[in-house]
Amino acid sequence: MQGFSGINKMALAAAALAAVAAAPAGSAELAVKPTLADVIKASTPADWRPLDPDNTMYLELPAGRVVIEMAPVFAPAHVDNIRTLVREKYFDGLAVIRSQDNWVVQWGDPDEINRRPMKTAKSSLTGEFTVPLKNDTSFTRLPDRDGYAPQVGHSNGFPSARDPKSGRAWLAHCYGMVGVGRDTGADSGSGSSLYVVIGHGPRHLDRNITVVGRVIAGMPLLSTFPRGAGAMGFYDKPELNVPIAAVKMAADVPEAERSKFEVMRTDSATYKAAVEAQRNRGGPWTKVAAGHIDLCNAPLPVREQK
Amino acid sequence: MQGFSGINKMALAAAALAAVAAAPAGSAELAVKPTLADVIKASTPADWRPLDPDNTMYLELPAGRVVIEMAPVFAPAHVDNIRTLVREKYFDGLAVIRSQDNWVVQWGDPDEINRRPMKTAKSSLTGEFTVPLKNDTSFTRLPDRDGYAPQVGHSNGFPSARDPKSGRAWLAHCYGMVGVGRDTGADSGSGSSLYVVIGHGPRHLDRNITVVGRVIAGMPLLSTFPRGAGAMGFYDKPELNVPIAAVKMAADVPEAERSKFEVMRTDSATYKAAVEAQRNRGGPWTKVAAGHIDLCNAPLPVREQK
Numbered sequence: 140m141q142g143f144s145g146i147n148k149m150a151l152a153a154a155a156l157a158a159v160a161a162a163p164a165g166s167a168e169l170a171v172k173p174t175l176a177d178v179i180k181a182s183t184p185a186d187w188r189p190l191d192p193d194n195t196m197y198l199e200l201p202a203g204r205v206v207i208e209m210a211p212v213f214a215p216a217h218v219d220n221i222r223t224l225v226r227e228k229y230f231d232g233l234a235v236i237r238s239q240d241n242w243v244v245q246w247g248d249p250d251e252i253n254r255r256p257m258k259t260a261k262s263s264l265t266g267e268f269t270v271p272l273k274n275d276t277s278f279t280r281l282p283d284r285d286g287y288a289p290q291v292g293h294s295n296g297f298p299s300a301r302d303p304k305s306g307r308a309w310l311a312h313c314y315g316m317v318g319v320g321r322d323t324g325a326d327s328g329s330g331s332s333l334y335v336v337i338g339h340g341p342r343h344l345d346r347n348i349t350v351v352g353r354v355i356a357g358m359p360l361l362s363t364f365p366r367g368a369g370a371m372g373f374y375d376k377p378e379l380n381v382p383i384a385a386v387k388m389a390a391d392v393p394e395a396e397r398s399k400f401e402v403m404r405t406d407s408a409t410y411k412a413a414v415e416a417q418r419n420r421g422g423p424w425t426k427v428a429a430g431h432i433d434l435c436n437a438p439l440p441v442r443e444q445k
Numbered sequence: 446m447q448g449f450s451g452i453n454k455m456a457l458a459a460a461a462l463a464a465v466a467a468a469p470a471g472s473a474e475l476a477v478k479p480t481l482a483d484v485i486k487a488s489t490p491a492d493w494r495p496l497d498p499d500n501t502m503y504l505e506l507p508a509g510r511v512v513i514e515m516a517p518v519f520a521p522a523h524v525d526n527i528r529t530l531v532r533e534k535y536f537d538g539l540a541v542i543r544s545q546d547n548w549v550v551q552w553g554d555p556d557e558i559n560r561r562p563m564k565t566a567k568s569s570l571t572g573e574f575t576v577p578l579k580n581d582t583s584f585t586r587l588p589d590r591d592g593y594a595p596q597v598g599h600s601n602g603f604p605s606a607r608d609p610k611s612g613r614a615w616l617a618h619c620y621g622m623v624g625v626g627r628d629t630g631a632d633s634g635s636g637s638s639l640y641v642v643i644g645h646g647p648r649h650l651d652r653n654i655t656v657v658g659r660v661i662a663g664m665p666l667l668s669t670f671p672r673g674a675g676a677m678g679f680y681d682k683p684e685l686n687v688p689i690a691a692v693k694m695a696a697d698v699p700e701a702e703r704s705k706f707e708v709m710r711t712d713s714a715t716y717k718a719a720v721e722a723q724r725n726r727g728g729p730w731t732k733v734a735a736g737h738i739d740l741c742n743a744p745l746p747v748r749e750q751k
Contacts, residue, residue: 343735429649
C-alpha cells in the first residue's frame, strides 16, 4: 500500500538513491519515518486480539471464505437474529444478488415470489441505527476532524462516530463495513439480506441503517463481482447470482477448520502509531505529509495466526 | 444509488405506504425532497457539456472501452506527453498489471527487462503535483469542510482542492481519478504507467502524485479485475495481465466510433442542487439527513448523448 513504484526493482533502487542525491531545489525531502509495515512489525502480542468465534461469521462462496466480525455492542438484536438465521441455515443456498460499482455488494434471497421461510428468526426488527454513548465503552477518539460527526474513532476495531450532544454512537460506513438491507420502513430489516461497502465510504448512510460488522478477510472476493446491470446494481439475470454455499458461525466450525485471524487493538499505543504512520508519512517516496487522516482511511491491521 | 430496498417491488410499495402511515413514535419522517435523479431529470441542455475529443482518451480493453477525461489545466506537460504516447501507440499491446483492493488498478509495460522504447515522448517529467491557484479559473467551492485541504470543490468536473495561503491548487484522489505512477523521485513519472483509484479516496496521495484526469465511463471494467497476489497488488503471473488492445485519443477516432458522453457543469445551479440532494436527502427512505458531503461523495453526473 506504500506507493506507485514500477515493478523493476533495480530502477526503484536507483531512483531511491537518485532522490537522496538530488532532491529538487526548494523542496526538502521528508525525514524517513516508521511506515505502517514497520509499526506492525514492531508490535507485541498484547497489541492484537483474536476474533471471538461467537461473533465471527463465515460466508462460504465458490471462490473462498469471507470472514466477518460482528459488532453486538452496536446492534445487539440484529447480531442475535443473524446468528439465529445462520444456525437455521437460512443463508445456505441463497446468493449474492447485487453488485453496484463504488457502492455495495449484497446477498439474500434471490427468489422474489417464494421467499424462504424463517424458523425461529424474526423477519423484522427495530432499527439499531445508533446506540447510547454509554454502551460503547471502548471508543478511542481520532484527533482528526470529520464532516459527518462531532467525534470519530474506533470502538474495539470498528470505525465509529458519536455525538456527545445527542448522547448517541454509531458505526461508520467505511470500506468493508457490513450493513442490514431494509425497505423504506426503519424497522423493516432483519439481517436476512446483508450488504458490504465496496467503494468510497457512503457516510451519509450512517444513522440510517443498522451496521452489524466488518469484513476481516476476503474483501477481494466481494469487491470483484461483475457489477449488476439491473436497477441499483441488482443482477438482471438469475444465472448471474453467485450462490452461497453456506454461512456459518465460527463457533460452530471445528477448530481445525477455523480461520485464525487477529486484529490490532485500536485502543493500543501501537495502533496510535499505526494511524500516525499513515497520517504523516515520512519520505523518501512521500513528498508532502497529509497531516490528517480520514476515518475511513485509518488502517485496521489484520494478521493470520500461524 | 438510492437505497437498500429488496427486489420485490410490491413489498417495497407496501413498505413505503406503511412508513407514511406509521412513522415510529418520536421520529418525524423527513420531508420528501428532489432526489439526485429528480435534479438530473429537471436539468436543461445548458447544464451539460460534451467531452473535448482532444482531452478524451479511450482505453480499449477486452471487455470494452474505458473513457477518460484528461485535465490539462492541472497537468499540462503530462497530458501532453500522454497524448504523444497514445499517438506513438506506446500503450497498444501493453497491459493492466496491477489491481490492489481498496486502492488502485494500474497499467503499463509488463516487461521488466526489455522496456518498450518511446519515440518522441519524454521518459520522465517534472512532477505536476500542484498548480498555481490562478491557473484553475473554474473552481466552484463546496461549503463543506475537509480534513485534507483548506478548500475543496470542483474544477470543470474534476474534484479539486486548494490552499489560498500557499497559492496552490490540485486534483483530489477520489474514486475513478487517474494518476501517474512514479518511482521515488518526484520527477520520475512520465504518464507511461497510469493508475485509477478503485477504493476509498486515498487523499493522502494528494500533492504527491501528478493527477491527470478521471474515468467518465467504464469504471466497472477496471474495478472488478481480480486483485493481484504480488506486492502492492501487482500480478505475480504474466498470464494474469490484462492486455490493452489500444489506447486512442477520441480526436483520432472516426466520429461514428466515438463515445458521446456529456458531463454536468459543476459551476451550474443545477450542479449545486445535485450536490444538495445528496448532502441532505429527503424522506421517506432516509431518516437522518447527513448535513454534509465529503468531496469524494459529491456526485459527478455523466450521461450518454443519444
